[in-house]
Amino acid sequence: MDKKTTSRDGTSLAYEVTGRGPVVILVSGAMSTGGTVRPLAQRISDGSTAVVYDRRGRGESGDTAPYAVDREVEDLAALIDAVGGEAALFGVSSGGALVLRAAASGLPVRRAAVYEVPYADFLEGGAEREAAYKEDLNRALADGRRGDAVELFLRMTGLGEEMIRGARQSPMWAGMESVAPSLAYDDAVMGDGLLPRERLAAIPVPVLSVVGGASPEWMREAARVVAETVPQGSHRVLEGQTHMVEPDVLGPVLAEFLAG
Known part of the structure; x- marks a missing residue:
């Protein structure tokens, strides 16, 4: 990241800019940094000024206690x-x-x-699973058990026990533990894990909700309902894609929407 800005609470945010055109800021998910979405930024840079950044508590960005989801919204305002x-x-x-x-x-x-x-509304027992994960995650982080926190997250995503054991032995594990505290941030962003219908209904701009055609049925249903709940929503299914979507497949769809 070659640029820095400062959020309202004094947190330093690292970011980089690629391409030319209308600005789009790409926001990564859990256990990731801005580098995770860099390939997608490059894919859409022909028609957009694509901005990637390290969310607070990870990568080259700073962190300021106590955490609050509103601070991450302020980070986006600063960017x-x-x-x-x-x-x-x-x-x-x-x-x-x-x-x-x-x-x-x-x-x-x-x-x-x-x-x-x-959003876990459409997963059987989703709300209960989310509540149990939240409790176990916060306890592991409070005890300083970062590795256990990472395991909880990987298990929550559906990764098998053998693959989790293998991940613990991989060179990437130290990096995963380094950003483990930010798992609590993503969990806070998700709230109770359920789709916030009132908030979505208040969004005043066009929203595109995209899902992989090979993703679980509950995930596909969540994406569809997001598009139905926002006033100006649209929905796309990328056939053959999963949660680990390929930038070359998502990129053209995103570029078309941004140009709209």
């Missing part, structure tokens, strides 16, 4: 101000929940797009 005063937003997974919250908050956002926000 929008730094890159011209208006922007479209795109968010993946829990980053999408943050984008929808920001779009409903009155920031100068012209359009918003999200990919597979994991």
